[in-house]
Amino acid sequence: MRRRLSPEPERTEINVSPLIDLVFILLIFFIVATSFVNEVGITPKHKDTASSSSNLEEPLAFDLPASGQLLQDGMVIRLEQVAPLVRSSSMDKAPSVLVRVSPGARAGLATQVMDQAMLAGAQAVKLSPLAQ
Amino acid sequence: MHQPVGKPLSSSGAQSDCPMRGRHRSIENTEADAINVSPLIDVVFILLIFFIVSATFVTLPGIEVTRPQAVTGKALEKNAVIFALSGENEIKYAGSTVQLEEIPGLVEQASKDRGKPVVIQVDQWADASMLAKMVAQARKKSADVSIATRKPKA
Numbered sequence: 001m002r003r004r005l006s007p008e009p010e011r012t013e014i015n016v017s018p019l020i021d022l023v024f025i026l027l028i029f030f031i032v033a034t035s036f037v038n039e040v041g042i043t044p045k046h047k048d049t050a051s052s053s054s055n056l057e058e059p060l061a062f063d064l065p066a067s068g069q070l071l072q073d074g075m076v077i078r079l080e081q082v083a084p085l086v087r088s089s090s091m092d093k094a095p096s097v098l099v100r101v102s103p104g105a106r107a108g109l110a111t112q113v114m115d116q117a118m119l120a121g122a123q124a125v126k127l128s129p130l131a132q
Numbered sequence: 133m134h135q136p137v138g139k140p141l142s143s144s145g146a147q148s149d150c151p152m153r154g155r156h157r158s159i160e161n162t163e164a165d166a167i168n169v170s171p172l173i174d175v176v177f178i179l180l181i182f183f184i185v186s187a188t189f190v191t192l193p194g195i196e197v198t199r200p201q202a203v204t205g206k207a208l209e210k211n212a213v214i215f216a217l218s219g220e221n222e223i224k225y226a227g228s229t230v231q232l233e234e235i236p237g238l239v240e241q242a243s244k245d246r247g248k249p250v251v252i253q254v255d256q257w258a259d260a261s262m263l264a265k266m267v268a269q270a271r272k273k274s275a276d277v278s279i280a281t282r283k284p285k286a
Binding site for chain 1: 173177184186187192199208210212214253254258261267277
């Protein structure tokens with residue numbers, strides 16, 4: 001812009017373009033990195049059984065044996081029947097549901113049972129392993 | 133330094149007549165001025181620092197699993213301790229296979245007294261009793277244990 005005639009101590013300007021480039025790249029990286037993990041999921045909440053008051057009523061128990069079936073009270077049911085069963089078992093309050101899984105049962109089925117129970121309004125869903 | 137004796141550089145060709153008068157730019161001076169980028173840099177730096185501070189780097193398990201479908205799945209906390217249970221019933225954490233008994237220690241180490249939630253990415257063909265044991269182990273150290281699912285296709 002201005003002609004520099006000689007190495008006289010004239011006002012020089014630092015070229016900030018590479019700096020801006022770098023800072024923009026860092027900025028875009030951090031903007032993108034804030035949303036790397038976007039996970040949806042269910043959170044089966046259950047009260048820790050320290051208080052005996054939660055044991056007043058028996059939780060509705062579903063069994064998942066290794067055969068891949070879904071049992072409730074000894075009878076084979078389908079996944080679609082879980083939500084109506086949970087709803088009908090709760091007359092006045094949200095029931096608690098216990099899902100007992102045997103080794104060999106599929107985690108996908110267990111998760112879907114918990115999902116259906118929570119869909120029906122179960123407040124406490126507990127997943128408990130059964131020893132073989 | 134050579135003297136620009138001939139024609140001046142074309143980009144900065146609109147030199148004022150006298151170099152000493154270049155500071156007092158008048159209206160009719162159509163010289164290509166450099167835009168003042170200092171406020172831009174300020175704003176960008178502030179944004180950069182904001183995103184650096186707010187960035188949460190989570191440790192991914194290192195495998196990709198087929199999550200079970202669930203209709204009640206909600207968005208989970210991003211800043212979580214993530215475990216994965218593969219279809220071969222291996223527990224993965226930060227790219228390596230860990231044992232069931234190591235889970236409480238890992239949760240405690242990763243959450244650093246901040247009570248991070250735990251997310252378990254489970255393969256839908258994994259063993260459900262293994263999942264139940266993982267949930268039980270993780271609940272020893274964290275009150276908030278979730279199972280990652282995926283939305284069913286509509």
